[in-house]
Amino acid sequence: MQGVNNVTRLLFDPPTGGGAWMSRGKERHQQRAAGRVRKGARGVARPGPGAAAAAARCSEPERCNTAPPAEHGRAAGGRSRLAAGAGPGDLPRRLWRGGSRDRRVGPRQGEPDRGAHGLQPGLRAAYAGPLPGFNAVIASNVPLGGGLSSSASLEVATYTFLQHLCPDDGDLVAKALACQKAEHTFAGMPCGIMDQLISVMGKEGHALLIDCRSLETHLVPLADPNLVVLITNSNVRHALTGSEYPTRRRQCEEAAKALGKASLREASMADLEAAQALLNKEVCQRARHVIGEIERTSQAAQALQARDYSTFGRLMVESHNSLRDDYEVSCPELDELVAAALEVHGVYGSRMTGGGFGGCTVTLLEAGAAEAALQHIKEKYSGTATFYFTKPSDGAKAQPP
Numbered sequence: 158m159q160g161v162n163n164v165t166r167l168l169f170d171p172p173t174g175g176g177a178w179m180s181r182g183k184e185r186h187q188q189r190a191a192g193r194v195r196k197g198a199r200g201v202a203r204p205g206p207g208a209a210a211a212a213a214r215c216s217e218p219e220r221c222n223t224a225p226p227a228e229h230g231r232a233a234g235g236r237s238r239l240a241a242g243a244g245p246g247d248l249p250r251r252l253w254r255g256g257s258r259d260r261r262v263g264p265r266q267g268e269p270d271r272g273a274h275g276l277q278p279g280l281r282a283a284y285a286g287p288l289p290g291f292n293a294v295i296a297s298n299v300p301l302g303g304g305l306s307s308s309a310s311l312e313v314a315t316y317t318f319l320q321h322l323c324p325d326d327g328d329l330v331a332k333a334l335a336c337q338k339a340e341h342t343f344a345g346m347p348c349g350i351m352d353q354l355i356s357v358m359g360k361e362g363h364a365l366l367i368d369c370r371s372l373e374t375h376l377v378p379l380a381d382p383n384l385v386v387l388i389t390n391s392n393v394r395h396a397l398t399g400s401e402y403p404t405r406r407r408q409c410e411e412a413a414k415a416l417g418k419a420s421l422r423e424a425s426m427a428d429l430e431a432a433q434a435l436l437n438k439e440v441c442q443r444a445r446h447v448i449g450e451i452e453r454t455s456q457a458a459q460a461l462q463a464r465d466y467s468t469f470g471r472l473m474v475e476s477h478n479s480l481r482d483d484y485e486v487s488c489p490e491l492d493e494l495v496a497a498a499l500e501v502h503g504v505y506g507s508r509m510t511g512g513g514f515g516g517c518t519v520t521l522l523e524a525g526a527a528e529a530a531l532q533h534i535k536e537k538y539s540g541t542a543t544f545y546f547t548k549p550s551d552g553a554k555a556q557p558p
Contacts, residue, residue, distance in 0.1 A: 192549065290322050300543075304396040304511010308344065309352030312336035318552040330372050333357045347403055359552035366458045370422055377461050379549050385527045387520040389498070389534060390543040391490040395513040401486065402512055405443060412436060412444035421447045446483035450476060470506025470521055474499065477508035486513030490540055494518045497537035501530040 264505055295315070299307045314338050319448045320327075333353040338348050340353075354374065355365050362380035368372075378385075409421055415435045418424045422443055429444055436444070453472045460468040477495050481487040491509040498507035503526025522530055531544050 162372065170210060205511055216271070230475040232330045288319060291322065293318075300517075302516060303390050304389070304509070304516035306352040306356060306511075308340060308346070308348075309336065309356045312339055313353060313356040317555070321555060329357050330354075333372075347406055355552065357552050359494055359549060361550045363549055364458075364461060366454070370420070375458070377458050379461060381464065383524050385522050385524045386547050387498075387522060387527065388510075388547055389494050389518045389520065389532060390545075391494055391515055391517065391538075392541055392543060393488070393490045401514065405484065405486070408440045408443040409447055412440050412447075415440075416444075424448055424462075442483040442485070446479045449479055449483075466505045466521065470504070473506030473508045473519075473521060480509055481514065484513075488514050490538075494534060494538055494542065497534045498522075498530060500537070501533050502525055504530055 206527055209390070219227070255340050281397070285394075295311065297307065297311065299305055299310055301307050316332055316336055320332075333350060333356075334351040336357075337348065337350050340348050350369055350372065351367055354367050354372070358374055359365060360376055361374040362377045362378065366375040366377050412429075413419065413421050413424065414430050416424050416432050424444070426445070426448055429441065429448060431440055453476055457469055457472045460466070460472065474495075477487070481492060487509050495509065496506045497522045498518065501522070503523040505521040505522040511516050520530065527546060534544075535542060
């Protein structure tokens, strides 16, 4: 999404010298909590003599594949930098974060490596072609832990960069799958394919409806000038996030097995009702959320296509309530932000986005209500929120310097 300040840049310095920027997202404007509009740091590549400058840009429209639209730096407006050194024929082996003092970035002893340090060997293993040696710096100001797909941003941006070092066949689905594999294998997170696919295949002015079983995608227009998407970052991140996602996945697999289905995609609410005696309360709740969310997703895509924003907004609220009550991945701060947004006239709907337990909400509203909504949420929220007005933009691609 443009406006989330979701810029991931990679500056590389091949053995021959020179440089190139790789950027995830072109920020057009950002609405800060203080009410100021700040232009994003878009950066201009200044390659050395004889260098071929390349850039990749990746922005994420909100997702229609797991729910109606509610998918990156220390905080929005800030910027993390990771520098990587490599020898010829190898990818970076050492990652560092810039600051007052450089220090090694990596997992604590005994912990799985879920950051960039763990993803880079995964991308190396998943990339098909041979790669030259290079020195690289990654700078990202997408909010980490905000549910805005910071890991997919880094994966897809890096993969796009590698494509310009050693071109492949350009298969977009294969690219998304390779990035997902890196997260599964090297970051230890059994994520779905949604974030990687939208980061690869996003199109300006559209949401993307994804069939996560067949990997088919359909563009759904989302370019009404009278419509605004507001991202609100709660700026809280509860410690459960990393462990609870695999737990939810296991519970859904358990429910599907009890229902005699390959996945909950094949199950109906009637199937679930008939099998309640075979499931404990928690597993039943998880399955109810997933089955309902699949149906809401289909309805949301139809409503968005018809510009029926009232129905779309209602589905957003139903989705949030289900995420809160049945999937149990919300938290008081997210519930507070959603409730405050829904009090504003002109707001169609609001819900949490991302993995939950903190992070962001997404709100669909009339353009004319944007300022009132921002001020009301700011006044009602017990914490300190950060706000971004956004719109869908293209997925990762090369651009001239």
